Amino acid sequence: MAEKYIPMWEKLGMDIQKHNQLLNGLGQYYTAVVLPQKNRPKGMGYFDFVVSEVHGLRIQELQEQRAAGNKVIGAFCVYAPEELAYAANATMVGLCGGADFSVPDAEAVLPRNLCPLIKSFYGFKLNRTCPYFQASDLVVGETTCDGKKKVYELLSELVPTYILEVPHKPDSQKGKEFWFKELEAFKAEVEKLTGNKITAEKLKAAIELINNKRRALKRLSELRAKSPSPISGLDGLLIEQIAFNDDPIRFTAKVNELCDELEARVQNGEGVAPADAPRIMVSGCPMAIPNWKLHSIIQDAGATVAVEESCVGTRYFTDLVEPKGEGVDDLLWAIVEKYSKIPCACFTPNERRIKTIQELAKQANVGGVIYYTLQNCHDYNVEGVKVERALKAQDLPMLKIETDYGTGDSAQIKTRVEAFLEIIRGKQ
């Protein structure tokens, strides 16, 4: 991608020169890390294409939708209720926040000892190199963590930003009622933004649209859980990442096509790694594109990542929105129930996540868990104490990695991962 999109990027107010640097870096990284993987399924061709056009063709699609009078809503979090966006003919897209590239720009304003994801997204808006930001008519933030919550205040100076308050005691009726009201208010906001009324019929259709996406991702995840996995963890992660940017109908179809191919592999016992390669769960903070650092280190060390217990992973697709009635309120309540089951570490207490990790570890037949914390993320960092205990009770070793988007600690992480894999091999 390149020349032909420049007028579009200029129209979006982007910093063309800086954006070129970003694209060059991303292209080189993808070529070095993702493409050389062996025995990739044919179906990955589509997703490689999506990544190659992630700032080009996909943005062009969004701009065409906007030209037709529809809106684009940017978001960062699986608590942003995309069903409500699609019910108003809007598109919800994940915003940039996975690259070190924009962190120095953010650090000119923000404290350094913040989560890299937060610094990254704020920097991407500041330096105008994220076309998703530039094409968003509204950004939806949430109160899932202190860092995001406070940086959204600064972000709102640069782009219209709406904040949804997520209650932190997930199983209390009071909290669910509050979340219902927050969803009602967000529905009104989306209706105002788009000029479109969210009817029960349209909301039901949007729920089905996103449920289908979640079903396809779940199907993929269940195939990855087979031993041997028919697809690499890095490719699995890549698809989970693309889920937040691609058109949902097309994406769902392509994931299902890939899954057909993977089912054939499973039937033939065909895997991407040797049958005795250690199997790992990565659990913790989300990994936005192009955060492939940990997965590539794990794979290079000879192991398979079989599952991501993550917002870019199982937390997004494990549960569906399952309405118990036909009215708008029934549908909103179904959204409340689904979102309340997402075991984000912002919840207290969060026993659901501990149990989820224990169950996923069994289902995916992993020999150990790498607990992934983005630097300065207190929620996941502290919750790691309980996770480690629970895994110990299950006789599963855990390695805790706290890192940012830089490569300065890659060699150290590699050494630690290799030592961890030795422990797992010793138990096999």
Next chain:
Amino acid sequence: MAEKYIPMWEKLGMDIQKHNQLLNGLGQYYTAVVLPQKNRPKGMGYFDFVVSEVHGLRIQELQEQRAAGNKVIGAFCVYAPEELAYAANATMVGLCGGADFSVPDAEAVLPRNLCPLIKSFYGFKLNRTCPYFQASDLVVGETTCDGKKKVYELLSELVPTYILEVPHKPDSQKGKEFWFKELEAFKAEVEKLTGNKITAEKLKAAIELINNKRRALKRLSELRAKSPSPISGLDGLLIEQIAFNDDPIRFTAKVNELCDELEARVQNGEGVAPADAPRIMVSGCPMAIPNWKLHSIIQDAGATVAVEESCVGTRYFTDLVEPKGEGVDDLLWAIVEKYSKIPCACFTPNERRIKTIQELAKQANVGGVIYYTLQNCHDYNVEGVKVERALKAQDLPMLKIETDYGTGDSAQIKTRVEAFLEIIRGKQ
């Protein structure tokens, strides 16, 4: 204090030997930092006595109350509604969390890159050297920040802990209604704990009790705002700290006695520092006993701390609980309204705090603001960006200090404070 309290401490399950180390350290620190201040008001004698007996006589009082069938509720935050505790004949006390002493114990379990206050309190419960923890029948936590929220989960394994969810969008009606319901639930919890019904009459009396304490602290704060201040910032802070531990009736009387003395000083133009000493506001994170580090550095450098924009400071006492009716619901709503006005950085957006800082700076006639962030406190750290801008618009310099409870950076802070005071002197 010492020998005579050992049986009581043993009964409370404390680690006597370790606690002795703590007391020795505290005593030496107090003697070195607080007592040598010049020209202290006579009324400080009472507060020096309180500190000398803070783990002795005060705990004995609490134990006597417990022996008489009343309860003690420990808390960390000005969102813990003490009015409800006193309305049920319980006493609310601040728990230990201001000393480096317990941090190494906490770090055996918790991540190191957490706020020192959080590590400190968790360590104090783990190592059994805080008699307030040991004498608490219940601990009330809240969801004001990620770190506390998640560490309360671990704390609840060691002591019964109840979590109040504080809504983060303070001015929304939905949020206030939710907070009202949280207060109702806490009221029921306190009634269950104490066996005492919280009647309108008792709640009204408790509101008046705590309002009187807040009035006295506000009176002290207004006297400190005079130029020159009739009392040192360190002594002012000390009283604000003791507010969370002492008996409220006695404390209020003693603060008012001291204020009578200070009023006479003000009339005589008598200050604790030279009239041209730079006047500073400290704004940011709370400072629990014995966190006197920053104030003592500022004073040693020749400046006066005229006001603390802090939870241990103005946020606690600026507003009163002002009921508009006589029923329990009216009284609870008055608590909702008062607590919603506390400009904690957990709120988003939090323009009220920015305005408060600007107004306090004028009222206290300060030449600059030292913005104090406990390490890894994202809420206050990020909000500092907006505070600095607002102060710049007011032509007030700001110095940002991010630190922990250790002394390793004291020399560096001293150098930075001295340079900052030169800037202020240059503008005087």
